[in-house]
Structures are given as structure tokens and as C-alpha cells.
Amino acid sequence: MVKSSFSLLFGSMVRELGLEIAQPSVAVTGKGELSSRFPVTEFATASLATAGCALRALLARPDAPLYIDQRLASYWFSSSHFPVNRAPAALWDEFAGDYATRDGWIRLHTNAPHHRQAMESVLGVSKDKSALAQRVTAWGKTELEAAIVAAGGCAAAMLSHDEWLKHPHGKTVAAEPLFWQQLHAEAPRPALALPPARPLAGLRVLDLTRIIAGPVATRFLAGLGAQVLRLDPPEWEEPTLVEEVTLGKTCARLNLRSAEGREQFKALLADADVLVHGYRADALEALGFDAETRQQLSPGLIDVSLNAWGWHGPWRNRRGFDSLVQMSSGIADAGMHWKNTGRPHPLPVQALDHATGYLLAAAVLKGLQVRHEQRQGYSARLSLARTAALLMSCPAGDQSALAAIGPHDYQPMMEWSAFGLGNRLNFPLRLAGTPVIWGTPPAALGSAKAAWG
Secondary structure: OOOOHHHHHHHHHHHHHOOOOOOOOOEEEOOOOOOOOOOHHHHHHHHHHHHHHHHHHHOOOOOOOEEEEHHHHHHHOOOOEEEOOOOOOOOOOOOOEEEEEOOEEEEEEOOOHHHHHHHHHHHOOOOOHHHHHHHHOOOOHHHHHHHHHHOOOEEEEOOOHHHHHHOHHHHHHHHOOOOEEEEEEEOOOOOOOOOOOOOOOOOEEEEEOOOOHHHHHHHHHHHOOOEEEEEEOOOOOOOOOHHHHOOOEEEEEOOOOOHHHHHHHHHHHHOOOEEEEOOOOOHHHHOOOOHHHHHHHOOOOEEEEEEOOOOOOOOOOOOOOHHHHHHHHOHHHHHHHHHOOOOOOOOOOOHHHHHHHHHHHHHHHHHHHHHHHHOEEEEEEEEHHHHHHHHHOOOOOOOOOOOOOOHHHEOOOOEEEOOEEEEEEOOOEEEOOEOOOOOOOOOOOOOOOOOOO
């Protein structure tokens, strides 16, 4: 019997995390799939199921019913929040997108102002996207990619999967595990209370993540009762995402480049149970907070991190985003051939970000189990590039269209925040006796003090 893509993906995820899962372990409900060359809906369902199984293992409730609605999972991998009587913020900067070079395609990522400025330092300031496209045609794709990256920007030339596997960094990613895991020295941490209804109540999560993957992880932890304190640099904004990902969190600003900010961070970390960070590979180390120092500051810390391109190889410190990883790894090229178009065809949603987010959350829950049972610290590292490799290892099966969102798909109460009124979709994961619910609405970045409540 041929295994489904869900079974293959879910099996790989739980096996690499080291979870012991009894069968049948997850009930999948809902119908329909996102249209893609790859099994994106099954990918979404499997990553949520892995987080659910890690939660069930932490609670020592192996027989508790666990349900994943694959239709809602598909929608949550796009957006869970829908503003009422106001237009949603634009998802992309006007110059972000795919451009034809003289020898192929390149994607320019210009959402952050400094990334757009880096692009313009190479290509000049264009009056509109058509004018920029004309400038790009004079370049070779890898030549332009290298120039923009050297200027501090973000770009990715489109490669086929075969080209990626032969690429020096692609070879490195293929050899990496999905989860890098490490146990640390025993620490005098008390046992966790783990009340089933709010299992992470009282736990402090320090969140140094931005954009999608890391914030998705900490949003899930907040939904289980954790106190999540998100720290952003001065001036950083995410107008397109803040309502989507700050649900249940306290959001503050802290300048880690200043001596005062680093001292404040030390104090916050000392009182944290969990640290989730999405800096590039050596960024925290360069600020004086390497892995050993973090464990010394907070013995028994659960320390889970994300990097776009992986943890070894020539691109380990390169800036990266989901859409860029899709271009380099062969996803956009494969989609182009599958769709029979003449331009890159990415995944229908930012699936690498969202899936990695739930896998980050699963690693945190695994770490909390280690701390609870063994009184040890724990660390794990994941990457978008390695998550992409897992997705590409499975073919998509027959696909049927997802039913449109209806009134019954929204949570009973509308959500009111400083941004206005909105609807939130029902969460796709249900573990009997342990609801995923958020105690506070979305919060503006920098709206609170950098302190534990």
C-alpha cells in the first residue's frame, strides 16, 4: 500500500524530533487541498499534527484525541485574521517580485526599507516596477543576486532542484537534519505544573523573531497560556503581519546593539523559561550571547532557533525569506514546469514559514518535556531551507478544491484590538481538554515595556 503524503511527512517530522507516536495518533478532518506541485495541505496538516503530538507527549496524555482540520490548516497557512470595514495591509512592497534577467529569473525581496535601499544601491531608483524590470534585464541572475546580497539586500536567482543539489550550499542543506537537538547540563528548575486546560500558564517565552516562522511558533505557545514577550529593534515595523502574528503577546522594543539594551536583555533572559530567536547564525554570538552564555544566564533554558538557509555552508549567514528559499531550492522552478508557465510559480502560501513555525513550537514543547522529566536544558535549531527539502521529498496526489470560508469557520466572538475590529478563523488543531485560545488581542510592536508582567 502506498503511503499518503501526509503519512510520509508526519512520519518524518515526528521521527526526526524523536517523538514516540502510537497509531492511530491523529484524526484528520476536512476536505480539499491547496493547488500546488507539492502537497502543501498535507504539509500544513503534518506540521500542526507534529506540534499537537509534542503537546500530548508533554502532558503525558498519549490517548487524548487529537484532531487536525486540513481545510482550516490550509487557510491558516495564508491568513487567519480578516479585518472588518477596513482594507488589509498590502503584503508586498511595490518593487518586490520576480524579474527576468538575461539568463533566467531572480526574485527581489524589498519589503524592509533597508532591503529596498540595498537593491536600489545596485540597480538605481526606478519610477515603477516596469522601469526596474528593464534595468534587471541587463544583468545575469547569479551576478545580480551576488551584487544585491553584497550590498546587504535580499535576492535569489531561480534554480532547478537538480541545480540546487549541486550547489555548494544546497549540498550542505541536504546533509542537515530537520532538527538539530542538544541536551544541556542539569539545572535546578522546578517541575512544571502543566494544567491540561492551559498547559503553559506561568511559563515565560522570550521572543526574538520577526516576519512569519518564529512569530507563528510563539503565537501557538501563547495560545497554550505562555507569557510571550516579543522584543523588536527600534524602528522595526511589520504593518502587513502584526495583526496576524502578535495575538496573545506583549510587544516591546530593545536595542541589543547598545550596552544598556544588552544588560536589560540579560535580566529578561535570566527569568525566561524559553527563548525563541530567528537571528542569522552568528548574530547573537556577535552580541556576546552564544549558546553557552545563554544557558549560563538561564540554566535549564529551552533555546530554539531558526535560520533561513541552515546552520553550515557558505550561505549560513545570508539573509533569507520563504519566497527566496523557494526560488533557490527548486520549488518555484518545479512549479513553473508543473503549471506550464514561462515564469516562476511558487507555492500558493508561505508554507515553509508556517510549517517551520509549528515545528519550532513542537521543538519547544519537546524541550519542556525534557526539562520537566530530566531537569535539563534543551536547544534545537531549524531552517527554512531544510524544511523545503522535506516538502520536496513528497509528490502531490490528486487535489480537490478547498471550500470557501463561511461564517461557521470564524471564532464566535469578533476580535477587537487597537487596530480595529476583525474576524479570526477557528484554529485547526484540537486536543481534547486543551483548547488553543488567546487571552489578549493583537498588539502593536513596541506598545509595551520590555519587562515581564
